[in-house]
Amino acid sequence: MVSVTRSLTGKLIVLIGGILLVGITALSYFAIANHRDYLMKNLLAQGDKLSTTIKLGTHYAMMLNSRDDITQIITNIGSQEGIESLRIYNKEGQIKFSNNQAEVDSVTNIRDEACFVCHRVEPPLVNLELSERTRLFEGPDGFRRLGIIAPIHNEPGCVGECHFHPPEKQVLGAIDFVVSLARTDGEIITLERRLMFFTAFIFIVISGAIYVFMVKVIRKPIMELVRGTRLIARGEPNPDIDVRQDDEVGLLASSITSMGRAIAAKQAELNRQRDEYQNLFARVPCIITVQDRNYRLIRYNREFAEKFKPRPGDFCYHAYKNRTSKCPDCPVEQTFATNRSHTSEESGPDKDGNMRHWLVTTSPITNEAGEVVAAMEMCLDITPRKELERELTKSEQKYQAIFSNIPNPVFVLDHETLNILDCNQSVEAVYGITRERLMSSSFLDLFRPSERERYARELREHEVIDRAVHMAAEGRRIFVTIRVSPSEYGGHKVWLVTTSDITKRLETEQKFIQAGKMATLGEMAAGVAHELNQPLTVIKAASGFILGRVGRGQEVPPELLADLAREVDGHVDRASRIINHLREFGRKPDMQLSPAQANDILRRALDIFSQQLKLREIEVVFDLAENLPPVMADAGRLEQVFVNLLINARDAIEERWAAAPPGDEGKRITLETRQEDGQVVIRMADNGAGIPKGVMERIFEPFFTTKKVGKGTGLGLSISYGIIQDMGGSIKVDSAEGRGTAFTISLPRAEDGNG
Structure with missing residues (x-):
């Protein structure tokens, strides 16, 4: 049990009860005091009236100086209940009349309690207030007594022949009566007891009501709240607090329940974090x-x-x-x-x-x-990381050794400026320039000044740049193939560039290409001889005619002579063109890519070859697109490719007709050009013997041929393939054995090639 001093209910009962007790007690006290004052005032008023009544009752007897009548009046009045004594004093304090005959004519001390009120000064007081003429004292029985003195004044009616009181004498005596207050005090005591009982009753009832209220409304909910808070303290996730009140206590209970749930959620989260931390710490x-x-x-x-x-x-x-x-x-x-x-x-x-x-x-x-x-x-x-670092160091040393000793030059270029950040030792062997000198220069310095801007773009846009010209030491020019790949160097983006010196390879290729040209010229010899024989025959006939006329002494008419001269001049020009064409075809220039018209090159290739085809009754069918855009090509080498393909088509047709003539089908070569997917396409098809399926994949290999021994070197298609590749194009073959072959060449347009 909780002690009263530690109980809220006890404290409230003591506090409210004490306040109530003090309040009711004070109220009772003031009520009793007020009632006592009221009774006393009422008694005084009655006493004053009684004294007045006595004076009036004895006035006539006193006027007649009838002592017996006065005595009888005093005796009758003094015999009434509650009147203890009734006296009439004269001026000297002698009791002249009394309801107690034994004290008549006795003299009192003028300074005693009854007389002192007036005789405390000299001369004695004449007029006093009622409260000054009243006295309270306790009798021998323990009850209070109320004494009132009423002065008997010398009225005008009292002065005369029958009385001896002179007019200047204002007070003749006094009436003193004493009334017992036993009944009044009893009523007051009864009232006090009743008020005390009422106070105790009210205190008990209110305290009980407060107790019941506190127990029901305060203590029980508080104990329930205490129980709930203890459950919360023990970690109960959902404390069941049974407080069903719609007041502040109910709101407090609801808040504590919500707080408990929130605390439980926070605690669960803390527990989860603790477990997670412990798990993380452990694992x-x-x-x-x-x-x-x-x-x-x-x-x-x-x-x-x-x-x-x-x-x-x-x-x-x-x-x-x-x-x-x-x-x-x-x-x-x-x-x-x-x-x-x-x-x-x-x-x-x-x-x-x-x-x-x-x-x-x-x-x-x-x-x-x-x-x-x-x-x-x-x-x-x-x-493990340290071991990897050691292995990495060894690996870096190994790859640095490989980097330094790669036979091809390797450059590390800045991603933005293309300055040389690093290079291997092979650059000195290939370029004849020291590594220290190259490290302080730009990679673009290796190109010819006129080409640096173009190659600056190509280095960033292409992975492979073929047949680029680099300037080595002492102005020496070398051809290189450049391979570019993005990489990182020292945490920065760089270009890793490898160059391959292809100068000797190109020289060898040039020899092969030249040999192919010579072989082609050999194949074209009969047609070229026939082409040259025709103008020579015309020239011979014209010169013979003139010589014959001159030998016979005949004049040649000027008009005829002019016609013969024009004919001879035209055939000389034709022979000159054929010879110049053969000379240009057979010379050994470097490959220079420039815009060229594929249709024009195709016609030129056919010019020096058409006579052979006519002799063999081979028809050439043209399907050339108009307004064909130019291609990036070396015109001479592209013509060599066309001539090689025409020779192969001629031989394939001859081979098929030699084996078994196909009947009414004529010999035919179809030349077609068109624009397709941003490129210029040249297609050359024949209806010759075709290529067997088993050898289709090998036809572009060097020295591979399907012709009989002595009929070909196997270099024509290989050289043609290389030329087309060098021009950035492609060549494909489609063949059906016994029905013919078609070669399709695709070349980039001039504007694309320059882009």
């Missing part, structure tokens, strides 16, 4: 320890326990490295000294004697006062 894949100032292990995670199996109270240096004293450069010691985190790398043998490497990070742990009481040390075993 984090690195070593974590907590150490005191003596480097003793206070706590450690699972990784540390599994790796080092420490003993209880073990020291960190002993558990880590089996040492008997702390490490010389201990980061934990630095953390305790500076109150800050520290990081370091440490190496040393582990408990098994194996050399290990750790990345150590320490952090201070403080208490509520901010004092460092422990240090957390996290160690990450970086032994």
Whole structure:
């Protein structure tokens, strides 16, 4: 049980009851006092009236000086209930009349209580207020007595022949009567008792009501709230607080219930975070320890326990490295000294004697006062990383050696400026320029000045740049194939550029191409001879005609002579064109790509070859597109490709007709050009013997041929393939054995090739 002083109900009852008791008591006191005053005033008024009545009743007898009548009146009045004594005093204090005959004619002390009211001064007072003429005193029976003195004044009617009182005498005597207040005091006591009983009754009733109210409305809900708060303190997630009130206590209960749920949710979250932290601490894949100032292990995670199996109270240096004293450069010691985190790398043998490497990070742990009481040390075993670093160093050294000794020049270029950041030793052997000199220059300096802007774009846009011209030492010109790939160097974007010196290869190719041209010229010899024989025959006939006329002495008419001269001049020009064409076709120039019209080159190739086709009754069908855009090509070499394909078409047709003439089908070569997907397409088809399927994939290989021995070298298609590739185009073949073959060449347009 809770003591009254510790109980809210008891405190409220004591407080409210005390206030109520004091209030009712004060009310009762003032009520009794007011009632007593009222009774006293009423008694005084009645006493004053009684004294007046006595004076009036005895006035006539006194006027007649009838003592018997006065005595009888005094006796009758004094015999009434409650009147203790009734006296009439004269001026000298002698009792002249009394309801007690024994005291008649006795003299009282003029200074006693009854007379002192008037005789306290000289001369005695004449007029006094009623309150001054009243006295209260206690009788022998314990009850109070009320005494009133009423002066008997010398009235005008009292002066005359029958009385001896002179007029100047104002007071003749006094009437003194004493009334018992036993009844009045009894009523007052009864009233006081009733008020006390009423006060006690009201106090008990109100206190009981307060108690019941407090128990029902306050104490019981509070105890329920206390029970609920204790459940919350124990971690109860949903405390059942049974308070069904729609007042502040009910609101408080609802708030506590909500608070309990919120606290339970927060506690659950804290528990989850704690469990998560403990789980993370235990399972984090690195070593974590907590150490005191003596480097003793206070706590450690699972990784540390599994790796080092420490003993209880073990020291960190002993558990880590089996040492008997702390490490010389201990980061934990630095953390305790500076109150800050520290990081370091440490190496040393582990408990098994194996050399290990750790990345150590320490952090201070403080208490509520901010004092460092422990240090957390996290160690990450970086032994594998260290081994990888050693292997990487070896690998870098190895690849640096490879980089330096690659036979082809390798350049590392800045991604933006194309300046040479690094290069290998091969650049000096190929270019004849020292590595130190190249390191302070731009890669574009290796190109001819007029080509640097174009190659600056191509280096960023193409992976391979073929047949580029570089300027080596002493103005020497070399042809290179450039391969470009993006990379990183020192954490920055760079271009990794490899160059291959193809100068000798191109010279060899030139020889093969020239040999192919000579072979082609040999194949064209009969047609060329016939082409030249026709103008020579015309010239011979014209000169013979003139010589014959001159020998016979005949004049040649000027008009005829002019016609013969014009005919001879035209055929000389034709022979000159054929010879110049053969000379241009057979010369050995460097390949220079420039805009060229594929239709014109195709017609030129057919000009020196058409006579052979006519002799063999081979029809040439043209399907050439008009307004064909120019292509980027070397016109001479592209003509060589067309001539090689025409020769192959001629031979294939001859081979088929020699084996078995197909009947009414005529010999035919179809030449077609068109624009397709941004490129110019040249298609050359024949209806010859075709190519067997088994050898289709090998026709572009050097020295491979399907012709009979002595009929071909196998270089024509191989050289043609290389020429087309060098021009950035492609060549494809489609053949059906016994029905014919079609070669399709695609070349980039001139504006695309320059882009």
